[in-house]
Amino acid sequence: MRAFAAFAAFTLVFTAFTGLSYAGSTLRASRSIGAPIGFPSACARYAWLCHGSGGRQMTDEEAMPLLQKVNRQINAVIAPATDAQTSGKFEYWSLPINNKGDCEDYALLKLKTLLGAGFASNKLALSVVINHGGSNHIVLLARLRSGDYVLDNLAGKVKPWEDTGYTFLASQDFNNKSAWQVTLAGPRASQFSGT
Numbered sequence: 001m002r003a004f005a006a007f008a009a010f011t012l013v014f015t016a017f018t019g020l021s022y023a024g025s026t027l028r029a030s031r032s033i034g035a036p037i038g039f040p041s042a043c044a045r046y047a048w049l050c051h052g053s054g055g056r057q058m059t060d061e062e063a064m065p066l067l068q069k070v071n072r073q074i075n076a077v078i079a080p081a082t083d084a085q086t087s088g089k090f091e092y093w094s095l096p097i098n099n100k101g102d103c104e105d106y107a108l109l110k111l112k113t114l115l116g117a118g119f120a121s122n123k124l125a126l127s128v129v130i131n132h133g134g135s136n137h138i139v140l141l142a143r144l145r146s147g148d149y150v151l152d153n154l155a156g157k158v159k160p161w162e163d164t165g166y167t168f169l170a171s172q173d174f175n176n177k178s179a180w181q182v183t184l185a186g187p188r189a190s191q192f193s194g195t
Helices: 039-045 060-077 103-116
Strands: 031-033 124-131 138-146 147-151 167-172 180-185
Touching: 060 103, 060 138, 060 147, 103 124, 103 138
Parallel strands: none
Antiparallel strands: 031 180, 124 138, 124 167, 138 147, 167 180
16 A cells, blocks of 8 residues: 555654553544545545444444454455556555455455444544555554454454554544544654654
């Protein structure tokens, strides 16, 4: 995912996060930022992505099995492929094409599937991270009462964001789905803090 390749050029303010390493920790937004390349055109094609609302609040005990099931099933049925391979375009956010896609395509399908299952729209958001290999990557965040959890095509299990080892750069606003916010947190966050 190359959408935030130039993100390092921005000087960002890093806010230290404290708390437990699992429950009760949500990513905090510090300011607005432009959406990743590919997101605006996806919004134009998929109303549920940027203008969705509704769904119902679920308890963590109800939500977690659904999150795990959706993450596992979609990871199993979609084959990894670049945008160039699926659409012939450089950076094209879409639902998987012919059961193939890259990270944002997995995340979009997971988001659509969870919305279809009645998950509250204001509890789901896409997020740009730096993965273990140092590459930009898109995941889906689910906000539960016990914290923010990550659905990831590179992981078989849904995990609290702190347990992914990823550096979170920016996330879709949970309450204003067409907007994005800086959510700088994780092991490499200080490299982007300007200090």
